[in-house]
Amino acid sequence: MKSILFIVGVLWLFAAEILRVYFIMPFPGSQQMNSIDLAYFISTHIVLLRLIGYALISYPILEYYRGKAWFPKLIVVLLGIAYIAVFYLFNYRFQADKMFYKAQHQWFANATNDTTYKNSLVIGVVINGIAKAYPLQIIGYHHQIADSIGSVPILVTYCTVCRTGRVYSPEVNGKKETFRLVGMDHFNAMFEDSTTKSWWRQATGEAIAGPLKGQQLKELPCNQLTLAAWLMEYPNSLILQPDEKFKKQYAELKNYDKGTVKSKLEKRDSASWKPKSWVVGIIQHNKAKAYDWNTLTQQQVLNDEIDNEPIAIVLESDTASFHAFHTDFGNNVLRFQKYANNLLIDTTTHTIWNMAGECVEGPSKGARLQPVQCYQEFWHSWKTFHPNTMVYR
Template structure:
């Protein structure tokens, strides 16, 4: 009976703890490829609980009937401890009990907006409608479901990876709902309501479950300051803070500048360290990363990717960045950054920071935009394992 008691309690304790340990940022939990084991534990936890209880039922009954007082105290204590573990690991330490969706989602015009203009936002434009989502807010919520230009969108952000992504929440043509379930390799994971499959925030890919290998369609977005966004889209709506989450938002008040409360969200000021900032782009089949410190110093980076001449430029605010193909409808450009404008050294045509030609030979045209992300180096190299690096 002693062996049976030990095995029963081990099954109950280990399965309950590992079910959460593997998908939350506990020491050592995010380095290994344990996602399939974590998913197994989530799917079959009730079977494991029943197995443990069945193994314990007779020995517990027998010991409480004829066992010594000390034995009864120990077994009773272990049972109460297990119940405490169940409560802690299912109602306190799980992602969807730590991070909630906004209860009062309010979108305000520029005139009614209460978000500071220097705050970073994730901006989306579709069918003539622009909306801005402050990172301080969506960083806590991890995802916000909204409609932009008549299309449902899933606005996501993972503060531990510094990844902002926008997806269309449709799976096999059907609108799907998602909940935050945890993280894998320090990246947020969402679970779809229909099949219970788990989806990676950084890539939009289902990494385990019935839909493994499926990918959500991504949608273009920009990470810039609210001031920069409103310059481009003065009629944009801006997500406002939900008064129910004031304390949670305050914990991210310095996140924009890389000063988080947690070591997991704090920037490393040196280059090419795990939590250094990079700008990542994917053009064609090529992914490439650029050092944020270099961009801060030079404010413009030139490169050639997939035979395209590209530039990455940083605005004067030191926050808002843009990536463009350095070309016009008539050929390649030789763009030089002067003040807060881009000037073609060959024709003296002038582009603003939004990529619009405001004077000269190409007036009225725009530079082709490239989707670019600012994130931690550990995130970009994990989810873009074949990335090239410009050093």
């Protein structure tokens, strides 16, 4: 009986430590499971689960050391060493926030003093006329940057395995919340709030486990484009500068912008509609649609509609910066094609527009198109979190 208790207790302890991390990190097979509820249960009850395991093995160990046989004692010592190793690895090395740390020294520079390569991709945010840019190479490692623009707190997030950039208000139930990176679900980063310990999905801003399950963070508008394109529109923008402590980690993402990074989880599939091929995703009235990046690169302008609302997706000459706009304008539905020097021409009214959606030539000069929030991400991510998505062919 004591041997059975000992074996069960040992397996229980090893399973508790390993599975707590296995389900929420990219181990083989872990991210294909719908195991988030089980993962959350193990994580929130880990102390109790350990105590149960310790209780199961305490009596057998005591009996082994009372006996004269040396072999059971040796087994206890070896398994004890193995458990300590597993405990250390899965609590201090393999957890997400022990692999990806928050930036400790956060500072910004203007365009004159900025050190960022101008073709680098950034997430740009404008609030009340104040603009800031956050390079993917920086937020891609940290996964989140807690900041404020003016008096408005924001949470800039990025998941390199999904290629998803999102900006949220960090206020939860009227309180400014702080978050830590806790792991991932279906390859998408998850954050845990410090108050309720709920888990929040990065790609959607939804709480998927914990007391606040089902609640949604408020999303804030943002753009993904090159820093050069961003500064053309917002020359007074501030740009997040690298934290010198993490130079090595940033260097590992040097080629991430172009999709040629070495990591298999983050490297782009160049063919269309493969798991890690790039798409542009748009949601209108809860209806999602995906546009192949290769098609956008070839055509440069895609005129389409979602839920009977006409839109256009346009690609700048740098083949990296993109925008989307509502194209119902006055009594017309505008249809665009590329003109010259990063300009668009509407084939209906023959007016000229720039990449900011502003009319620069024609009767409507000075008018602006309403922007549409759009995202560039991996196809596997978009279809996972928008299973009913339409596809532009």
